[in-house]
C-alpha cells in the first residue's frame with residue numbers, strides 16, 4: 445500500500461492539431477455538416493430532462509447532471525459552447541463520430557446527441573458520480589484498487605485499439621469513476637480513427653505531460669519507423685503514467701514538489717529514464733508499470749498483453765475490498 449501525499453495532477457494542454465481532416469471517412473454515416481445524430485436506440489428528448497446541477501466545465505463546454513423526468517434516470521449532459529472556432533468544431537465532430545461508433549462497458553456511453561433550433565449541441569452521457577480520477581487526490585490507493593481500475597481502463601483501451609481508435613489523451617482528468625466501482629474512458633475530442641494516415645496519428649495533440657517519448661519527439665535518435673507507426677503504444681505510455689500518478693499521488697515524471705513546466709517535462713520524457721513504481725510496491729506492480737513505461741514504443745506491452753499481466757491476474761481469485769470513495 446502506498447500513501448498518497450501532497451499530490452498534484454496536471455492539465456497541461458496543447459493546442460489541438462490544425463491538420464485534422466475536415467471530412468469523415470466514408471464508412472461513418474454521420475452527417476458531418478448538420479451534426480445532428482443519435483447514439484441511442486430509445487431516443488430521449490431534451491424536454492424529458494431536468495437540469496440538476498453543474499458537474500464541471502472544460503474547453504468544449506459545460507457538463508450538467510440531469511434527470512429523465514419519466515424514468516428518474518440520471519445522466520450527464522455536455523452542453524457544447526456555441527462560439528466554437530473551426531478547430532473546436534472539428535474536435536467536436538470527431539468526438540461525436542467516435543462516440544457513435546463505440547459501445548463498451550469501460551467507455552462512457554453516449555445515449556443521445558441533441559441540437560436545438562439555434563444550433564446548440566448537447567451530448568447525453570452516462571453519469572459517473574465520483575467524477576474524474578483526479579478526485580483521488582489525497583486518497584490512499586492500494587494495489588488491489590489500482591489493479592481494478594487498471595483492468596477496466598485496459599479493457600476499454602483494448603476495445604478501442606481493436607476498433608483502430610487511438611485515444612491520444614489518456615490522463616486522470618479523462619477517466620471517470622462511479623460508486624459502482626466502475627472506471628470509464630471519456631473525452632474523445634483528440635482521438636483518432638486510424639485509417640490510412642498513420643503519420644497523422646502521432647501528431648502533437650493531447651496533453652503533453654502524458655505524451656510518450658515518440659510522440660513528443662518523433663525525430664529523436666533511436667526512435668525507429670516501427671516506434672512511430674505503433675500509434676497505440678502512445679496510449680499505453682499515458683495509461684502507465686496515469687496509474688503511477690494515482691499510486692504515488694504526484695506527477696511521477698518530476699520530483700515530488702517540483703513545479704511542472706513544459707521544458708522540464710520534455711527533458712524528463714525524452715532524456716531521462718522512465719519513472720518506476722516505488723521500491724515498497726510488489727514485484728508484480730513494479731513489472732506492470734515497467735511494461736507500460738518503456739521508452740521504445742515497440743517494446744511497450746499492448747493493452748491485450750497487459751490484461752494478462754500477473755499484476756491483474758489475482759483479481760479473479762476471490763473478493764477484494766476495493767471500496768474507494
Ligand SMILES: Nc1ncnc2c1ncn2[C@@H]1O[C@H](COP(=O)(O)OP(=O)(O)OP(=O)(O)O)[C@@H](O)[C@H]1O
Nearest residue numbers: 499500501502503504507520569570571572575631
Ligand atoms: N459523464 C460524466 N459524469 C460525471 N461528471 C462528468 C462527466 N463528464 C464530465 N464530467 C465532469 O465535468 C468536467 C468537465 O468535463 P468536460 O468533458 O467538459 O471537460 P474536460 O474533459 O475537463 O476538459 P476539456 O474538454 O477541456 O478536455 C469533468 O472534469 C468532470 O468533472
